[in-house]
Amino acid sequence: MPSPGLSATPRRSMKPQRLLGAASGWFVAVTLFASWLLNLLPWGRWPGVPDFFGIVLLFWSVHAPRRxxxxxxxxxxxxxxxxxxxxxxxxxxxxxxxxxxxxxxxGRILRFGPAAQTLHVLPVVVLSLGAMVALRSLLLLTWPGWWWLADCLVTALLWPFVTWLLQLPQRIAAGSDPT
Structure with missing residues (x-):
C-alpha cells in the first residue's frame, strides 16, 4: 500500500538529454563573421529586419561566454x-x-527551453537597441520612430531557430539525432 503522500501511478520515464560538447573556436568565429556579413547587406535599413550579428553574438555570449x-x-x-x-x-x-x-x-536564460528563452532575449535586445536609439536621438536631435521595436521583436522571435541552427553541429558530433 502506498504511503499517503505518494501517488500510486507510475512516473513517466523522461528521455535523458545528451550534453552538448563545446563548440569549436572556428565555428564560433565563422558564425559571427557570417552574421556580421549579413548585417552588411542593404536590407538592414528596412523596418522589421533582424539584427543577425546581434542575435548570434547573444547566442554565443550565453552558450560560450569564455569564447x-x-x-x-x-x-x-x-x-x-x-x-x-x-x-x-x-x-x-x-x-x-x-x-x-x-x-x-x-543562468536564468539557460533554465528554459528555446521557445521560453525568447521572453528573456526580448528585453536584452530591446535594452541594447533602445540605448543605441536613445543615444542617436540625443546627439542628432531626431526621433527615428518606433520601427526599432519591430526589429527587436523579429530578432527575438528568431531565437529558437538560431538556437537550433547553431547547436546542430554539436548535436551531430555528439551522435544524437539532429531532429
Whole structure:
C-alpha cells in the first residue's frame, strides 16, 4: 500500500538529454563573421529586419561566454558603424550591452527551453537597441520612430531557430539525432 503522500501511478520515464560538447573556436568565429556579413547587406535599413550579428553574438555570449566577450561586440559594432556611416560607437555600445546582459542573465536564460528563452532575449535586445536609439536621438536631435521595436521583436522571435541552427553541429558530433 502506498504511503499517503505518494501517488500510486507510475512516473513517466523522461528521455535523458545528451550534453552538448563545446563548440569549436572556428565555428564560433565563422558564425559571427557570417552574421556580421549579413548585417552588411542593404536590407538592414528596412523596418522589421533582424539584427543577425546581434542575435548570434547573444547566442554565443550565453552558450560560450569564455569564447565571446565584450571586445568582439565592440569591434564588430565599430566596423558596422563605419560601414553604415553611423555615429561611431553607437552599434558598439549596443553590442557591448548585449554581451553584458547575456552574461548577467545567462543562468536564468539557460533554465528554459528555446521557445521560453525568447521572453528573456526580448528585453536584452530591446535594452541594447533602445540605448543605441536613445543615444542617436540625443546627439542628432531626431526621433527615428518606433520601427526599432519591430526589429527587436523579429530578432527575438528568431531565437529558437538560431538556437537550433547553431547547436546542430554539436548535436551531430555528439551522435544524437539532429531532429
Amino acid at each position: 565571446v566577450g565584450m571586445t568582439v561586440g565592440f569591434v564588430g559594432g565599430l566596423l558596422l558603424d563605419v560601414h553604415n556611416a553611423r555615429l561611431l560607437g553607437e552599434s558598439a555600445l549596443a553590442y557591448t550591452l548585449i554581451v553584458y546582459w547575456a552574461v548577467a542573465w545567462r
